[in-house]
Amino acid sequence: MDATRIASTTNVDIEATGVRVPNTPQDAHPRNPEDANVHLETKDVHIWFGQRLIIEKVNLSFPENSVTALIGPSGCGKSTFIRTLNRMHEFIPGAALAGQILYDGKDIYDAHVDPVDIRVQIGMVFQKPNPFPSMSIKENVLSGLHLAQIKYENPDEIVRNCLERASLWTEVKDRLNASASSLSGGQQQRLCIARALAVNPKVLLMDEPCSALDPGSTRRIEGTIKELSQEMTIVIVTHNMAQAQRVSDYTAFFLAEEGAPAQVVESGRTDEIFMRPKDPRTNDYVNGLFG
Amino acid sequence: MTITLEKPINPVKPPKPWAKRNKSTVISNAIAVIFPILVLAALFFTTEIPGPVLVVVVFFPLQLLTAGVTSFMDKGKRGIGDAVLSVGCVTAFGLVVALLGSVVLSVIARGFPAIRFSFLTQNNIYISPTTDLTYGGIGHALLGTLLVVLIATLIAVPLGIASAIYITDIKGRAAGFVRFMVQAMSGVPSIVAGLFIFAAIILTDVVGFSAIAGGLAYAILMLPTVARTAEEVLRLVPKEVRDAAVALGSSRARVTMRIVLPTAKTGLITAVVLGVARIIGETAPLLLTTSNANNTNLNPFSDPVSTIPVYIFQYLGSGYQTSIQRAWGAALVLLIVVAILFGLTRYLSRNKRGNV
Amino acid sequence: MSSSTLEVPGNTPTPRYFGREKSRTKSDKLFSGSIIVAALSSLFVLTAILIYLGSNSWPVLVEQGISFVTGSEWSTTDGVEVFQIWPMLYGTLLNAIIGLVIAVPVSVFLALFIVFLAPRNLSKVLTVVIDILAAIPSGIIGLWGFLVFTDTAAGWGQLLNQYLGWIPLFANDQNQFARSPFIAGWVLAIMIIPIITVVSREVLAQTPQELLDAARGLGGSLSGSIRMVALPHARGGIVGGVMLGLGRALGETIAIYFVLNLIFDVNIYKILNPEGGAIASMIVAKFGEATPNEINALLGAGLILFIMTLFVNLAANYIVKRSQREKLI
Ligand SMILES: Nc1ncnc2c1ncn2[C@@H]1O[C@H](COP(=O)(O)OP(=O)(O)OP(=O)(O)O)[C@@H](O)[C@H]1O
Ligand SMILES: [Mg+2]
Numbered sequence: 001m002d003a004t005r006i007a008s009t010t011n012v013d014i015e016a017t018g019v020r021v022p023n024t025p026q027d028a029h030p031r032n033p034e035d036a037n038v039h040l041e042t043k044d045v046h047i048w049f050g051q052r053l054i055i056e057k058v059n060l061s062f063p064e065n066s067v068t069a070l071i072g073p074s075g076c077g078k079s080t081f082i083r084t085l086n087r088m089h090e091f092i093p094g095a096a097l098a099g100q101i102l103y104d105g106k107d108i109y110d111a112h113v114d115p116v117d118i119r120v121q122i123g124m125v126f127q128k129p130n131p132f133p134s135m136s137i138k139e140n141v142l143s144g145l146h147l148a149q150i151k152y153e154n155p156d157e158i159v160r161n162c163l164e165r166a167s168l169w170t171e172v173k174d175r176l177n178a179s180a181s182s183l184s185g186g187q188q189q190r191l192c193i194a195r196a197l198a199v200n201p202k203v204l205l206m207d208e209p210c211s212a213l214d215p216g217s218t219r220r221i222e223g224t225i226k227e228l229s230q231e232m233t234i235v236i237v238t239h240n241m242a243q244a245q246r247v248s249d250y251t252a253f254f255l256a257e258e259g260a261p262a263q264v265v266e267s268g269r270t271d272e273i274f275m276r277p278k279d280p281r282t283n284d285y286v287n288g289l290f291g
Numbered sequence: 292m293t294i295t296l297e298k299p300i301n302p303v304k305p306p307k308p309w310a311k312r313n314k315s316t317v318i319s320n321a322i323a324v325i326f327p328i329l330v331l332a333a334l335f336f337t338t339e340i341p342g343p344v345l346v347v348v349v350f351f352p353l354q355l356l357t358a359g360v361t362s363f364m365d366k367g368k369r370g371i372g373d374a375v376l377s378v379g380c381v382t383a384f385g386l387v388v389a390l391l392g393s394v395v396l397s398v399i400a401r402g403f404p405a406i407r408f409s410f411l412t413q414n415n416i417y418i419s420p421t422t423d424l425t426y427g428g429i430g431h432a433l434l435g436t437l438l439v440v441l442i443a444t445l446i447a448v449p450l451g452i453a454s455a456i457y458i459t460d461i462k463g464r465a466a467g468f469v470r471f472m473v474q475a476m477s478g479v480p481s482i483v484a485g486l487f488i489f490a491a492i493i494l495t496d497v498v499g500f501s502a503i504a505g506g507l508a509y510a511i512l513m514l515p516t517v518a519r520t521a522e523e524v525l526r527l528v529p530k531e532v533r534d535a536a537v538a539l540g541s542s543r544a545r546v547t548m549r550i551v552l553p554t555a556k557t558g559l560i561t562a563v564v565l566g567v568a569r570i571i572g573e574t575a576p577l578l579l580t581t582s583n584a585n586n587t588n589l590n591p592f593s594d595p596v597s598t599i600p601v602y603i604f605q606y607l608g609s610g611y612q613t614s615i616q617r618a619w620g621a622a623l624v625l626l627i628v629v630a631i632l633f634g635l636t637r638y639l640s641r642n643k644r645g646n647v
Numbered sequence: 648m649s650s651s652t653l654e655v656p657g658n659t660p661t662p663r664y665f666g667r668e669k670s671r672t673k674s675d676k677l678f679s680g681s682i683i684v685a686a687l688s689s690l691f692v693l694t695a696i697l698i699y700l701g702s703n704s705w706p707v708l709v710e711q712g713i714s715f716v717t718g719s720e721w722s723t724t725d726g727v728e729v730f731q732i733w734p735m736l737y738g739t740l741l742n743a744i745i746g747l748v749i750a751v752p753v754s755v756f757l758a759l760f761i762v763f764l765a766p767r768n769l770s771k772v773l774t775v776v777i778d779i780l781a782a783i784p785s786g787i788i789g790l791w792g793f794l795v796f797t798d799t800a801a802g803w804g805q806l807l808n809q810y811l812g813w814i815p816l817f818a819n820d821q822n823q824f825a826r827s828p829f830i831a832g833w834v835l836a837i838m839i840i841p842i843i844t845v846v847s848r849e850v851l852a853q854t855p856q857e858l859l860d861a862a863r864g865l866g867g868s869l870s871g872s873i874r875m876v877a878l879p880h881a882r883g884g885i886v887g888g889v890m891l892g893l894g895r896a897l898g899e900t901i902a903i904y905f906v907l908n909l910i911f912d913v914n915i916y917k918i919l920n921p922e923g924g925a926i927a928s929m930i931v932a933k934f935g936e937a938t939p940n941e942i943n944a945l946l947g948a949g950l951i952l953f954i955m956t957l958f959v960n961l962a963a964n965y966i967v968k969r970s971q972r973e974k975l976i
Contacts, residue, residue, distance in 0.1 A: 048305035087309065088864055093767065096305030109308035111316075114366055120866035130857040134879040147867030147875060149369045192861070199866060344806050372870030380764050383756035384773070390837055391780050397795045398787060453685030461682060471961075472689035478960025479953065480898025481785075482927040483696065486949040490699040494942070511692055518689075544678035572784015575900035578931055600786040604901065607790055615794065622787045633782050637775075 039064045040085065040122070040203055040233060045099035046261075047080055047089070054080055056261040058099075060252050062203070067225060067234045069244035069270065071285070072254030076262040078237045079127070081254070082205050085235065086122035087115040103203075120148045123201035127208040129188035131180035131195070137163075138176040140191055144199040158198055166194035167224045186217025193224060204228065206236040210243065222247050241286055245274055253282050319361035323374070327354040354378055398622050405620025415585035415597065420606065420614035429621050431587040435502065435596040439581060440567055442506025442591060443513050448563055450510075451517030452552075455562075459525040460533075460547050470522070477515035484511040485576030493580065502591040505581035505598070509570045517566040524558030525551065561639045568632040572625055574600035599625045696953060704947030707940060715947065721911045723938050730944035734913040736951070738828065738924025742903065743896035745832025745918060750840045751889055757840070758847035758885075763873060774848070781841035785902045792834040793905035800830045804919045819919040826908040828923040834902050839892035846888025846967065850881040883970020890963030894956050900927035926952045 040062040047055040054077045062068050070078045083089040084097055087108060100107045108118045123144075131140045141159045145152050152158060159176065163169040168190040172183070180191060189209055196204060206225070210218040218240075225234055225247050238244050244251055251273040256262035266273060266282045277283040331350040334340060340349075358378050362370030410428035418427030454473055458466045488508040492498055528551050536550040552559065582595035583605055599621050606618040708715055711730050718731030757777070761770045801824035808824070811817045854877040862872035878885075903925045909932055910922040930945045937945060 046305075051305070053305075086864065088860065090307070090309040091860075091863065096307050098306045098308075111311045111313040115309070116366070116369060116866050116868055119864055124860075124864040126857060126860060126864070128857055130855075130861045132858060132861070132876060132879075143862075143875060144865035144867075147862055147865045147871045149367075149871070195861075195865065341802070341806060343803050344810065348810075366868075369868040369871065372874070373868050376759070376870040376873065377764065379752070379756040380760035383753045384760055384765075386753055387757060387780070387840060388776070391776060393795060394783060394788065394791045394837075397791055401794075450685050450688045453682045454689065457682050457686035461679060463683060463686070465683075465686075469686045469689065472687075472693060474964045475693060475957055475961055476689045478894050478898075478956050479693075479696070480900070480927055480956050482898065482900045482930055483700075483949050483953045483956075486930065486946055487692075487696045487699055490703050490946055491695065494703065514689065514692075542672055542675045544675050547678070568782055572786050574784075574786040574789075575927065575931060579934060600784065600901075603786050603790060607793065607905065618790060619794075622790050625784060626787060629782055629784060630779075633779065 039104075040235075041102040042085075043100040043102065045081070045084065045101065046097065047077065047084060048094075048096035049080075049092070050094040050096075053261040055254075056263050058264050060264060060267060062233050062235055063250070064233050065229060065231065066249040067229045067236060067247050068250040068252065069248035070235065070237045070252050070254060071239070071241070071244055072262065073256070073285070074239070076254045076256040078254055079207050082207050082235060082237055083124075085203075085205055086119050086124055088119070088124060090115070116148065120144075120150070120199050121201055122203040122205060123196035123199065125189070125192050125196055125204065125206040125209050127211055129185055129192055129212065131183070131188050131191050133179070133181045135180060136177045137172050137180050137183070137191060140180045141194050141198050144195055148199055150199060162194040162197045163191075165197055165224070165228065166190045167220050167227075168194055184217075186213045186220070189213060189217070190221060190224065193221070193228075197228075201232065203233045203235070206234065208237050208239065211239065218243070241274070241288070245270060253279075253285060255281060255285070313365075316365050319365045323354075323358040323361045326357050351382070395626070398619065398626050401616070401619040402621075402623025402626075405616045406623060410617075410620055411624070414587045415602075418585065420609040420611040422613065424613055424616060424620075427617075429599060429602055429617075429624060431584070432597040432599045432602040432621065433624070434587055434589065435581070435584075436571065436598040436600075438502045438589065438591055438596065439505040439509055439577070439598055440571055442503060443509035443570060444563065444567065446506065446510040447513035447517055447566060451514045451562070451566065452521045452559060454514075454518040455521035455525050456547060456551075458522050460551055461543075473515050473518045473522075476511070477519065479511060481508075481512055481573045482575040482579075484508045485579035487511070488576070489579040498592055500580065500582035500595040501593050502581060502588070502596045505577050505596070506591070508576035508580045509573065512573060512576065513566040513570050516569045517562050520562035520565050521555075521559055524555045524562060527558065528554050557639050561636050564632050564636045564639070568629055568636070571628060571632070572600055574604050577601050578604065599628075693957075697950075700946045700950040700953065704943050704950055707943045708947050711944070715944075716951065719911055719913050721933075723941055728938070728940050728944075730941065730947070731911075732926060732929070732948050732951070734911050735909070735924035735926045735929045735948065737913050737915070738907075738909075739897055739926050739952070739955075741828050741914070741918070742831045742835055742907070742923065742925055743893055745828060746835030746839055746896045747889065747893060749832060749836035750843055750892060753836070754840050754843035754888075754892075755847055755885060757844045758851050759873060759877075761844075761848050762851045763869060763877070777841045777844050777848075780837070781845065785838065785899060788834060788838060789902035789905040792830070792902055796834065797825050797830055797906055800833050801825045801827075804829050808919050816916055817919055818917050820917070821920055821922075823921050824919060826906060826921040826923075827919050828907065828914065829918045831903050831907040831923060831925070832918070834906050835896045835899060838899060838902065839895050842892045842895055843885075843888045846891065847881065847885045850884025850888075850970070851877055854880045884967055887963050887965075887967030887970065890959055890966060894960040894963060897959065898927055898952065898956050899925075900931055904928035904931050 042058050042060050045055065045058040046053060058081065060068075070082065072078055080089065085101060089095050089097060097109065101109060103118065103122065106113070132143055135143060138155075138159050141162050142152075142155055145158075160169060160173075163172065168187060171187060172178075180188065183191060189212070193209070210221055213221070222243065225236065228234060229249075236248065248270045250268065251270045252267035253265045253273065254262050255265045266277060266279045273282060274286050277286060327350055330353055331345055334345055334349060335342060355375065355378050358374035359371045362374040366373075405424055407425070409425060411433070412430040413426070413428040414431035415427050454469055457463050458470050463469075485508045488504050488511070492504055492507070493500065498504055532550060532554055533546055536546045541550070577598050577600060581598060581601065583601050584595040584597045588594050588596045603618045603621045603625070606614040606621070707730060711718075714731050716731075716736060717733050718729070719733050720729045720731050722729050757773070761773050765773060804819075804824040804827060807817045808819045812819065858876045858880070859872055862876045867875065907923045907925060907928065908921045909924055909929050911924075912922065913924070914920055914922040926948050930948055933941065933945055
């Protein structure tokens with residue numbers, strides 16, 4: 001069931017891809033060279049709400065600097081699963097979990113791990129744009145640094161860098177001190193991405209980031225995802241098959257049979273899943289025959 | 292596919308890996324809890340420094356410091372905020388529980404010895420502050436309280452519910468204004484209610500000090516509580532219920548009286564009980580309106596009447612051992628009445644939640 | 648206007664608007680009428696309070712002039728009657744401020760505890776405990792304050808004075824620590840903690856989950872998320888709750904009557920001195936043996952208390968409601 005790992009994209013010549021190189025994030029946030037092998041992997045993950053088993057035995061790995069799409073019918077537990085990847089799951093009363101989630105080879109649920117560290121390194125963007133309404137755009141971008149109590153210099157540079165990487169800079173550069181709630185939905189979502197980027201995560205989890213947005217904003221965010229995948233691992237939940245094909249390198253298909261917990265039916269390279277699915281149920285789903 | 296049983300025979304307990312505590316966290320929490328207490332105990336028994344000073348000057352700062360330092364060692368800088376938060380919360384919690392516990396336990400412990408059958412049934416005629424507790428009691432005050440509360444209820448409940456009907460059901464032009472007035476009225480201090488009734492009907496010789504005057508003063512305090520709770524309750528009546536009745540051709544009065552009010556019955560009773568609980572222990576307005584009496588007076592329209600709160604006030608003021616015991620006894624009875632009313636509201640609102 | 652659009656002469660149907668349905672039958676009219684009259688009872692009562700207290704006290708207020716609220720003497724002896732309530736007015740505020748200084752942090756921490764920290768069952772129990780505390784009659788609090796709490800709190804006051812007496816606030820020149828504004832403030836705090844806690848708990852519990860998620864997801868600790876998300880969100884509601892508590896504190900009568908010495912000599916800041924004031928308690932204290940004129944002066948004092956609490960209470964409701972409306976938008 002493990003996703004096939006292909007050559008890591010770290011060595012891709014950035015100039016050659018034609019992608020606009022972001023404004024050298026390395027300067028603002030120097031990256032640790034040891035992080036080169038970072039990646040995320042789940043082993044036999046089971047998830048409960050109360051006594052109800054929602055997800056059964058998920059084994060997935062998320063190769064570094066790649067985009068993995070999680071697809072599946074509504075209610076099968078994709079959001080639940082993605083929240084376990086940065087320990088947001090445990091805030092829900094009654095939540096329970098078995099199995100391991102290995103980040104850098106270490107179980108993030110180990111008693112010695114500080115969940116706050118995990119959430120700093122594995123950032124999250126939610127389905128509904130949720131900028132802090134009482135703060136300005138600039139304060140929103142910096143809020144993660146304050147919350148995680150990370151020391152920083154040059155706030156202006158960080159703000160600019162993050163907003164540029166989230167493709168929002170040009171739209172808001174003249175009103176950085178305006179309230180975040182004055183932005184449109186799509187802009188708010190990109191602001192949330194910028195906010196997540198400011199703490200310099202190695203992994204970014206996105207739960208249907210475009211579900212509340214128009215096609216134009218969706219396109220822009222997809223572009224942002226593509227660019228970000230040059231420098232971080234991205235996991236994205238989406239209901240939009242075309243989007244999954246456009247942005248992701250890998251895809252995992254979740255399905256819950258009636259009355260049973262959800263499982264990963266099939267996972268692998270996105271083109272394989274969409275062009276040559278092995279499981280008939282995957283075929284039906286990606287071709288829109290159910291779900 | 293396997294058959295999933297509705298209820299597993301051996302219900303597994305799904306694991307919560309985050310509930311596991313890291314050893315260093317356990318140790319640092321234990322240190323944060325135990326160390327300040329040990330220091331406090333040591334200083335308390337070895338030095339002459341008074342307890343409260345130790346708590347405020349030694350224990351509390353030490354607790355903050357230990358909690359801060361240990362969680363800093365455990366979690367780094369961000370641990371400190373959490374430590375301050377926990378210490379603050381637990382302190383507030385402890386303080387409130389201690390104060391409430393002190394109030395309730397003192398009333399029970401000191402009131403209990405006074406309670407006996409005669410205390411509940413006899414009145415206060417020929418009883419002086421030094422009379423032995425086996426004679427005399429609060430029977431007259433119980434009846435008086437009942438009378439005054441009954442009068443207040445008869446006045447405030449119809450008016451309060453009518454205000455609520457006007458706001459939610461009729462949705463009249465002045466609904467906002469009425470709500471505003473009800474709110475304003477809920478801020479009237481109890482002494483002002485008493486002064487007003489005193490000025491309006493006692494000074495003007497309409498009646499003298501009497502149960503009716505007390506009932507009117509109480510009604511002023513009760514009305515906003517009833518109106519506000521009833522408003523919330525009536526709001527919960529589904530629009531469909533009204534629509535269905537209107538579609539059947541009922542008149543507005545009928546819809547309200549036969550459909551809306553019965554649907555909200557339990558909620559409205561809760562409103563009444565809350566209103567009674569709000570007023571039953573108020574002393575100040577009665578001092579100015581019912582005054583006090585030693586005999587049992589069941590005539591609402593003339594002559595002073597005794598009530599439990601005023602009885603407490605009277606006996607507390609005289610300062611003898613037995614009279615203070617009487618005050619505690621009456622307080623215990625009052626507390627029990629309030630507790631019963633309180634339990635009643637919780638019982639009623641639980642039922643209501645079950646129905647909807 | 649003339650040229651293009653609206654040229655369908657004569658054919659446009661006139662729209663009919665539906666106002667509120669009129670009562671048609673006689674019984675319906677009677678019903679609506681009586682409900683309206685009853686609903687306006689609050690207005691009648693409030694106006695009547697103003698009129699009765701105002702008209703009865705008017706002669707005294709005119710006679711005493713502005714010194715009714717600025718002067719510090721109350722005497723019916725010597726043939727001349729002087730009624731001045733400044734020490735009581737000031738004392739009312741002083742007690743309330745001391746009460747708030749104690750009650751606000753306790754209540755806010757308690758609300759945070761209930762909403763964010765306590766295990767589910769404990770927070771349910773605590774909610775009930777707060778409701779019980781709110782339901783205890785002030786007469787009982789007064790009794791307890793007088794016979795149980797005063798001793799303890801006087802001890803606290805004495806210690807404060809002993810160690811911090813060099814701060815003017817904690818000076819005491821009577822060498823007696825019972826019946827001080829400090830104790831009155833504590834008693835008030837006990838009575839307003841439930842009010843502030845209930846309101847704060849409600850607004851804090853309404854903090855949008857997605858904002859809390861965002862803060863936690865960015866690596867915020869619990870305290871950090873509360874500071875950056877929950878408290879800003881709940882600020883308006885908490886301020887409103889504090890104002891409601893203030894309204895209650897200003898009007899409290901019996902509990903204060905038993906734990907405070909009422910002295911017609913203003914005590915500005917020495918909160919441990921056994922001297923203080925409170926309008927409501929003063930009314931009870933003077934009422935029994937008051938001369939007819941004095942009664943009218945007491946009615947005037949009540950009028951001032953009424954206006955003060957009315958103002959505070961309406962402001963509180965306005966603040967709470969405004970903060971709720973902001974949240975809805
Ligand atoms: N807090 C909760 N308590 C109990 N059950 C929950 C809770 N949250 C979600 N569930 C259940 O878990 C299952 C998975 O929910 P989840 O939100 O993860 O689905 P999803 O795949 O993200 O759906 P969608 O695509 O609609 O967002 C659902 O059956 C849902 O009812
Ligand atoms: Mg979802």
